[in-house]
Amino acid sequence: MSVLEIKNLHVNVETDQGTREILRGVDLTIREGEIHAIMGPNGSGKSTLAYTIAGHPKYTVVQGEILLDGENVLEMSVDERARAGMFLAMQYPVEIPGVTVTNFLRTAKTAIDGEAPSIRTWLKDVRGAMSNLKMDSAFAERNVNEGFSGGEKKRNEILQLELLKPKFAVLDETDSGLDVDALKVVSEGVNRAHANTGLGILLITHYTRILRYITPDFVHVFVAGRIAEQGGPELADRLEEEGYDRYHVAESATQ
């Protein structure tokens, strides 16, 4: 039984104005197969949490730890974390000029498995996953994310999620910018990965609408760099009605 533990995580970022504390003591435990939703206002530090888990060099952990099955994730490089089973679907996926989706996927799969996938099954898997996500097969020969629409970029993230089969995935606002059809397609992809591999999910979102398609086991309200409240799916409904207003005192206290 895999488990991802985040303990008392404090994270700083260097800005032109000096060091800024963004995460101020985050505690969170995700077990295999669990779906946790994190909801919070703009600028509360959700992406910072996601990037820190993935190991982005801009963020400095000043206190606390992240453990994957007891292993210290913070000591791993970005690629080691991915090979250990972590995945980040980015809020703003990056364009890689001159590198085709096919080449990229094969390189990533080979890195993660430690060996090249067998050509025949791999091609079938890629084609199948693309068609499930209603991606035209022409995307395979396009450069990664180059000229993709917002929705196409998000599908491409979920395509990787399905093919790379991580243990834990952080989905950073995968729902934003999607129309309702795309939202369904992407949600189905996440649900498939969850059902097929027992994936543990940290679903970061701004809105409750994706929670109509992906049912969380836990909902955490993220305000001013820490978890302000947690509960079950019913907490999302309450946020939908009331917004984040009642947490505002806590938020303004950080500045």
Place this chain on the structure above:
Amino acid sequence: MQSTAMPTPEQHGFRAHSDGPVVPVQTRSERFRSTEVADFAPVTGREHEWKYSPVATFADLISGDLDGSRLEVTSTDAAGVALSWIARDDARIGRAGIPEERASANAWSSFDEALLVEVSGEEAKTVTVTRSDLGTSPRAAHTVIEAAPFSRGLVVLRGIGDARLTENVEIVVGEGANLEVVSLQEWSDESVHLASHFARIGRDARLKHIVVSLGGKVVRVNPSTHLAEQGSDVEALGLYFSDAGQHLEQQVFVHHDAPHTRSRVTYKGALQGEGARSVWIGDVLIGNAATGTDSYEQNRNLVLTDGTRADSVPNLEIETGDIEGAGHASATGRFDDEQLFYLQARGIPEEEARRLVVRGFLNEVVQQIGDAELEERLIRALEAELQGS
């Protein structure tokens, strides 16, 4: 590393004959030209067209005696392509352009015979002309590549082994023809190669010109394209990988001189290792006959290590107000860390991620060659460069 710079009018106002104070603004079309080396003043290295080049390392090519005998040339066979040697007074020489600097004029004054490559017939075809092991003493050469009206073809001019060569390459593209020329420099480490390419594009004709410089101590390939007739079109591409101690230079000139002409200039380079050096100068002149011109030029450099220097100088000169569009871009930068992060976040180790990014960056040009075999070979060659071999 040097960032984008526009030349000042002073830099721009150089005259070949002047040894004294720099004279005021002069347009590219008024630059001094001659096929006679003696017409040019001795080179000091301060001149507009030499100031980025290590002139002291090839003074012999600029002003010394040159061996003008036939080069060692081998060629693949292709139906519709004929190779022959023609005398230096042949009327087919001197139609595409004439030298604007001394090394080019020295080559012109010194060659015995010119290699003529004639392309005819509407079917697509590829010919590779290889010049190999030209030795270590200074030589001169002249090549004329001519595409007959409405013909189509790809001519690869490849250099391998040793060379100490200054040369002129004329490219004459007949009406409605569609020609691609790839100049591929894979010389040995100590080689010096100075080349001026002069292209004249006929009515509704199209040239795709690609300069690929990988090997050689000093490689300077300067393509000039004269869009001389209505509807002519040039796609000028370049790709270079400069290693420690290497100087790779290209001065690209496009002269829009007729209505509805189009040019796209895209040069991309990577620099790696102490003293790796690249120079790109992109001059575009839109003459007053060139109404409806559509032009864009760009140069991008990817810096892989410390100790490199990339000079990048775009320059646009417009004499008519009635154009479709004209623009330029130039950027020299290090890796995009966000690209690296993205690839690493998918499990790809840092070294491999870097290679993917560089390969991707340069591939943008490779992908446009349109000849699968050559593309494959170049990708492998770039791979070897990246591995530092």
